[in-house]
Amino acid sequence: MLKRILYLGYYLKQLEKDKYVLFLNYAANKSKKSKLRLILDSFYSVFRYNISLLEYFQFRFFEKDHNERLKWAGTGFMYEYQLKMNPKDKRDILDDKRKFYKYYGKFIKHLSADVQNLKDDDYLVKRILSNPSGKIVFKVYDGKCGRKILIKSVNDFDEESLIHFMINNEYDLVEEYIIQHPELLNLSPSAVNTIRIFTQLNKQNKVEILGCRLRISINKSVDNMAAGNIAAPINEKTGIVIGPGVYSDITKPQEKIHPVTQKPIEGFKVPFWKETLQLATDAALLFKQNRSIGWDIAITEYGPDLIEGNHDWCKLLWQLPVNKGMKDVLIKYLSD
Structure with a gap:
């Protein structure tokens, strides 16, 4: 009980109040239940089902x-689960993008550098x-959910001003x-639309796929659901999208057709699917101390390109x- 009380305090501190009110009004209208009851x-559900207020x-x-x-x-259950699967003292290889790029570099095709790299290497x-994209992306080492990302033209910088x-x-x-694959670019050109593959190591240290999703931007520069974008389920065996895109905002409808480009979402086939699954599988086996990871993978015309691995992958x-x-x-892995 004490743990759930602490969780409630965290949920209240982090609560997006405007969103809670928006969802409350929507739910009251849909369910015909009073707002007080909801x-x-x-x-009550925070304590009984270990979820957050918004997840209700x-x-x-x-x-x-x-x-x-x-x-x-929900959030409470996932926090406890991921803490067991990915211990705090082992997570830094995923949390710190500088370390991630170093240790998972063989799966990463795009160029990246920190300030010291740039100072040491003019070339x-x-x-x-x-x-070739004509653009560069700035990040902080511990950024999450597309936050603190800035995209700029290379024409805004020279070699000295970039570091400054x-x-x-x-x-x-x-x-x-x-530069994403042309088929993904046609589907939604506003951001790089990535694949999220959830992997889990079982007690034999074999990789099991928990699910695959296509994240699709809707006039945003990032593809995260938290930024107002959609995600759709992918058939693990075929790489074909098998359902509509959904928002985390419950007031918005499902999208079978992209609302901007008018391209079909259901039936979309992810290019290089076999190679993408293999990349996620190989990455999951590289450092087995983290056992449950959500991998973000971009697809280029040359194949998959690893973006990041998330130890606290999103339950939504x-x-x-x-x-x-x-x-x-997930419960079956807790007894492994």
């Missing part, structure tokens, strides 16, 4: 009975500023902007696109 039920609405608990609610993995600076800009604006890394991105609570999938 508010009380959302707080995102998981549509206002429409679900007790047995259905039990199936969903690297020239390569980054002459990359990073230091003055406290950016730790600069990368060449990835995992469950919402398939409209199904999947806690049972």
Whole structure:
């Protein structure tokens, strides 16, 4: 009980109040239940089902009975699960992008550098500023969910000003902007649309795929759901999208057709699917101390390109696109 009380305090501190009110009004209209009843039920669900206040609405608990609610993995459960699977003292290789690029470098095709790399290697600076996309991406070493990312034209910099800009604006890394595969570009050109593959090591240290999702930008420079974009489920065996794109905003409809480009989402086949699955599998086996990881992978015309690995991978991105609570999938690994 004490742990759940602490979780509630965290949820209240982090709560996007405008979003809570938006979801509350929507749920009250849909369910015909009073707002007070929904508010009380959302707080009750924090304790009973180990979810956050917003997840009460995102998981549509206002429409679900007790047995259905039990199936969903919320923030509290995921925090405890990922803490066991990916211990805090082992996570830095994923948390710190500088270390990630060093140790997972064989899976990364795009150029990247920190300030010291640029100071030590003039040729690297020239390569980054002459990359074929004409754009560069600035990141902080511990950025999450597309936050603190800045995309700029290479024409805004020369070799000296690039380093000064990073230091003055406290950016730790600069990368060449990835040119995604033409088919993904046609689907949605506003951002690089990445594949998220969730991997889990079983007790035999074999990789099991927990799910695959296509993240699709909707007029945003990043593709994260938290930024207002959509995600769709991918068939693990075929690489074909098998459902509509969904938002984490419950007031928005599912998208079978991209709302901007009018390209079909369902039926889209991810290029280089076999190679993409293999990359995720190989990456998952590289450092087995982290056992459950969400891999973000870009697809270029030359094949898959690893972006990052997430030890605290998103339960919304995992469950919402398939409209199904999947806690049972994880529970079996807790006994391994």
